[in-house]
Amino acid sequence: xxxxxxxxxxxxxxxxxxxxxxxxxxxxxxxxxxxxxxxxxxxxxxxxxxxxxxxxxxxxxxxxxxxxxxxxxxxxxxxxxxxxxxxxxxxxxxxxxxxxxxxxxxxxxxxxxxxxxxxxxxxxxxxxxxxxxxxxxxxxxxxxxxxxxxxxxxxxxxxxxxxxxxxxxxxxxxxxxxxxxxxxxxxxxxxxxxxxxxxxxxxxxxxxxxxxxxxxxxxxxxxxxxxxxxxxxxxxxxxxxxxxxxxxxxxxxxxxxxxxxxxxx
Amino acid sequence: xxxxxxxxxxxxxxxxxxxxxxxxxxxxxxxxxxxxxxxxxxxxxxxxxxxxxxxxxxxxxxxxxxxxxxxxxxxxxxxxxxxxxxxxxxxxxxxxxxxxxxxxxxxxxxxxxxxxxxxxxxxxxxxxxxxxxxxxxxxxxxxxxxxxxxxxxxxxxxxxxxxxxxxxxxxxxxxxxxxxxxxxxxxxxxxxxxxxxxxxxxxxxxxxxxxxxxxxxxxxxxxxxxxxxxxxxxxxxxxxxxxxxxxxxxxxxxxxxxxxxxxxxxxxxxxxxxxxxxxxxxxxxxxxxxxxxxxxxxxxxxxxxxxxxxxxxxxxxxxxxxxxxxxxxxxxxxxxxxxxxxxxxx
Numbered sequence: 001x002x003x004x005x006x007x008x009x010x011x012x013x014x015x016x017x018x019x020x021x022x023x024x025x026x027x028x029x030x031x032x033x034x035x036x037x038x039x040x041x042x043x044x045x046x047x048x049x050x051x052x053x054x055x056x057x058x059x060x061x062x063x064x065x066x067x068x069x070x071x072x073x074x075x076x077x078x079x080x081x082x083x084x085x086x087x088x089x090x091x092x093x094x095x096x097x098x099x100x101x102x103x104x105x106x107x108x109x110x111x112x113x114x115x116x117x118x119x120x121x122x123x124x125x126x127x128x129x130x131x132x133x134x135x136x137x138x139x140x141x142x143x144x145x146x147x148x149x150x151x152x153x154x155x156x157x158x159x160x161x162x163x164x165x166x167x168x169x170x171x172x173x174x175x176x177x178x179x180x181x182x183x184x185x186x187x188x189x190x191x192x193x194x195x196x197x198x199x200x201x202x203x204x205x206x207x208x209x210x211x212x213x214x215x216x217x218x219x220x221x222x223x224x225x226x227x228x229x230x231x232x233x234x235x236x237x238x239x240x241x242x243x244x245x246x247x248x249x250x251x252x253x254x255x256x257x258x259x260x261x262x263x264x265x
Numbered sequence: 266x267x268x269x270x271x272x273x274x275x276x277x278x279x280x281x282x283x284x285x286x287x288x289x290x291x292x293x294x295x296x297x298x299x300x301x302x303x304x305x306x307x308x309x310x311x312x313x314x315x316x317x318x319x320x321x322x323x324x325x326x327x328x329x330x331x332x333x334x335x336x337x338x339x340x341x342x343x344x345x346x347x348x349x350x351x352x353x354x355x356x357x358x359x360x361x362x363x364x365x366x367x368x369x370x371x372x373x374x375x376x377x378x379x380x381x382x383x384x385x386x387x388x389x390x391x392x393x394x395x396x397x398x399x400x401x402x403x404x405x406x407x408x409x410x411x412x413x414x415x416x417x418x419x420x421x422x423x424x425x426x427x428x429x430x431x432x433x434x435x436x437x438x439x440x441x442x443x444x445x446x447x448x449x450x451x452x453x454x455x456x457x458x459x460x461x462x463x464x465x466x467x468x469x470x471x472x473x474x475x476x477x478x479x480x481x482x483x484x485x486x487x488x489x490x491x492x493x494x495x496x497x498x499x500x501x502x503x504x505x506x507x508x509x510x511x512x513x514x515x516x517x518x519x520x521x522x523x524x525x526x527x528x529x530x531x532x533x534x535x536x537x538x539x540x541x542x543x544x545x546x547x548x549x550x551x552x553x554x555x556x557x558x559x560x561x562x563x564x565x566x567x568x569x570x571x572x573x574x575x576x577x578x579x580x581x582x583x584x585x586x587x588x589x590x591x592x593x594x595x596x597x598x599x600x601x602x603x604x605x606x607x608x609x610x611x
Contacts, residue, residue, distance in 0.1 A: 158354045159356060167368050180359075181357060
């Protein structure tokens with residue numbers, strides 16, 4: 001009985017701010033009352049028409065996509081190297097790397113970037129590519145973690161050994177075995193990266209130039225204006241993150257149970 | 266070429282960095298069509314030996330020949346060993362027939378021919394009609410058959426099986442055991458099977474190789490291994506034993522804790538410390554109370570298994586285990602003289 005009430009209370013605690021945002025985004029007037037009056041979609045139309053938000057939306061997508069691409073190009077070979085690593089020192093170093101984004105606040109990374117890239121030799125502060133670079137540093141470890149864990153779960157090492165004894169070359173093994181076996185793991189890793197990247201505020205707020213501020217950064221400004229407008233803008237961000245995490249959950253489920261795909265064939 | 270064994274391992278050694286584990290100075294031949302079963306406790310180096318033959322591990326000393334060719338330094342893929350891994354190692358994203366046809370795919374056989382050969386192999390292992398399934402949709406025994414078909418489809422020089430039955434339930438294990446033997450005989454391929462199960466070893470093998478701490482202790486046909494084990498370790502690893510320590514008192518007698526045992530004639534010096542082996546099923550309950558090697562006994566444990574009983578007896582100052590079909594009470598036992606063997610003492 002008591003655990004159930006705790007669950008309900010926790011759910012209410014979790015859901016009520018989101019519910020309020022949702023209600024607020026469709027409310028016409030919201031001044032000094034518990035709930036807004038009137039129903040409207042004008043706030044969504046206003047957000048969609050606002051050039052600042054449109055630009056920020058595109059900037060966020062651009063950063064997320066570029067970070068994802070970098071995760072595949074850099075992260076996949078790196079994950080493979082980590083997975084095959086024999087030495088204990090390498091494994092210890094990798095464990096530290098995994099924990100780094102948790103231990104180190106994005107704020108620290110941002111200050112570091114400001115120090116280095118505001119100098120005359122590297123005057124790149126404000127460039128969107130610098131923003132991408134920072135996001136890679138922040139999210140690559142999450143991608144690695146996901147993919148390396150799946151490599152271990154799949155027993156990729158033995159699969160490769162088997163393929164090798166059956167006569168395949170290293171290149172054939174990579175394209176016939178490693179890549180196809182990992183495609184769902186890569187997908188679920190990327191969705192984590194996209195979800196984290198889209199919602200990131202601390203680092204982007206300090207590093208982004210005025211013309212390539214990301215969505216969460218611009219969102220903060222909205223709260224100085226009309227409440228309904230701010231709510232609608234936030235709901236859009238929330239929807240993006242939800243889509244990413246739901247797709248991610250399905251991809252992860254598919255990766256864990258390849259037989260499901262088989263039964264459908 | 267015909268006189269050459271299909272597989273020859275000569276003085277092969279490998280040690281893992283840091284630890285003492287590995288294999289040391291292993292010499293082993295497998296004749297064409299022969300099935301050698303390698304058995305030993307876990308960590309004795311069985312899988313290491315298999316990896317040395319496949320090339321997945323390099324020999325630190327010694328040589329490996331396959332089909333008369335020295336492959337000691339050859340690459341894994343050029344050695345053409347068909348391997349069935351303990352976990353089967355089927356490719357999860359490929360259908361059953363694609364798995365079986367994979368060795369042909371990397372050998373650039375065209376798709377229609379691959380499909381034809383894979384189907385033929387699937388027929389042979391009794392999996393007709395399963396070609397389009399994914400491995401995850403098969404039972405353990407069926408996955409095992411796919412792994413076997415995949416390991417044989419490219420006509421390898423040898424078939425190596427790494428604990429192929431350990432992941433199966435008891436009933437499947439016995440039928441799969443016979444199935445492996447049937448297919449291995451039909452293909453007439455030199456094979457090495459690794460196991461830690463003595464029933465599997467004795468019932469499957471043409472010869473059994475016993476490994477202990479990375480060394481080959483004895484290699485012999487199953488009956489010879491059981492009847493004339495090289496030492497106490499082999500004797501007890503391969504079957505139930507009575508190991509009796511004693512001291513020589515005559516050219517055909519040894520004093521032991523259970524009494525004076527008359528043995529086959531031997532050449533040991535008087536007073537030498539010896540260890541005797543008597544298999545439990547060779548000891549008979551006796552109706553006579555006196556005579557050669559007849560001892561008074563008291564039952565300590567009596568386990569009834571239907572067809573037989575395993576009984577532990579207190580005899581003199583020692584203990585004896587016997588396996589018997591006799592149902593009644595037991596007061597005396599008889600150790601036939603020819604059932605008594607000497608084992609080397611280390």
